[in-house]
Amino acid sequence: MEELVSIIMPTYNCSKYIRDTIQSVLNQTYSNWELIIVDDCSTDDTSIIVKDYQKNDSRILYHKMQKNSGAAVARNKAIDLAKGSYIAFLDSDDLWFPDKLDKQIYFMKSNGYSFTCTSYTKINERGEPLNKIIKAPIRSNFQGILKQNPGNLTVIYSAKELGKTLIPDIRKRNDYVMWLQVVKKAGYIYGLETPLASHRIRPGALSINKYKLVKYHWIVYRRVESLSLIRSIYLIVYWILKSVKK
Helix, strand or coil: CCCCEEEEEEECCCCCCHHHHHHHHHCCCCCCEEEEEEECCCCCCHHHHHHHHHCCCCCEEEEECCCCCCHHHHHHHHHHHCCCCEEEECCCCCEECCCHHHHHHHHHHHHCCCEEEEEEEEECCCCCEEEEEECCCCEECHHHHHHCCCCHHHCEEEHHHHCCCCCCCCCCCHHHHHHHHHHHHHCCEEEEEEEEEEEECCCCCHHHCHHHHHHHHHHHHHHHCCCCHHHHHHHHHHHHHHHHHC
16 A cells, blocks of 8 residues: 655745646656645745645645745645655655656665655756756765755655654755755665656756855854864865866
8 A cells, every 4th residue: 555645845936837846746656645835925826726726636735824934944834734654845846757756665665765865857947858867876874965965856755764854944955954854864865866856947046056055055064064164164165166067
């Protein structure tokens, strides 16, 4: 019997893309899931779109925050509401391939893994492929994740084995902080090399503003993880050089 997978989806003013994202969940060949959408006070018609889908599928849950609080708070709220044995993550502008859950849950169960990610592709704002694959690490520990952040849209961990993980209220890079917290419990994250999702690149998105990331990485290293000054500087230089090569 399929175990329940809770899909965590924070959203804010993403009505332009959220239909395609929800549809990519509805297209899953793995059927035992709940999609928990937490709306961080969107001012567009996100709520109308989501409630429209809810009429036809009771697996879609919707919660609207009382005030705009940022992605970390929205993710934590969704995790708090989750009932699944597995916790999966999908941002409201990204897409899953139809066999994503099927293949990844099988990968976890057949190998006894509690924390996994997959490779993924990149698409542009219009959903057109950019012919780029971001490969998942085969196996990575805490030190490895410091240098390679797994794609948020690909990560699944076993709540049954590891418990739920909540994250500090930081506005940016909160997914990165979460993986660092989870890997401390799991020991390793294991990667499935098959691409099973698509990350949408939008103009002005944080993920394409490489130099802005330096500030947020510094906060993660020094304030959240309390790494030494020398180690933090080394990692910042590493990320800068990695960004330049891209």
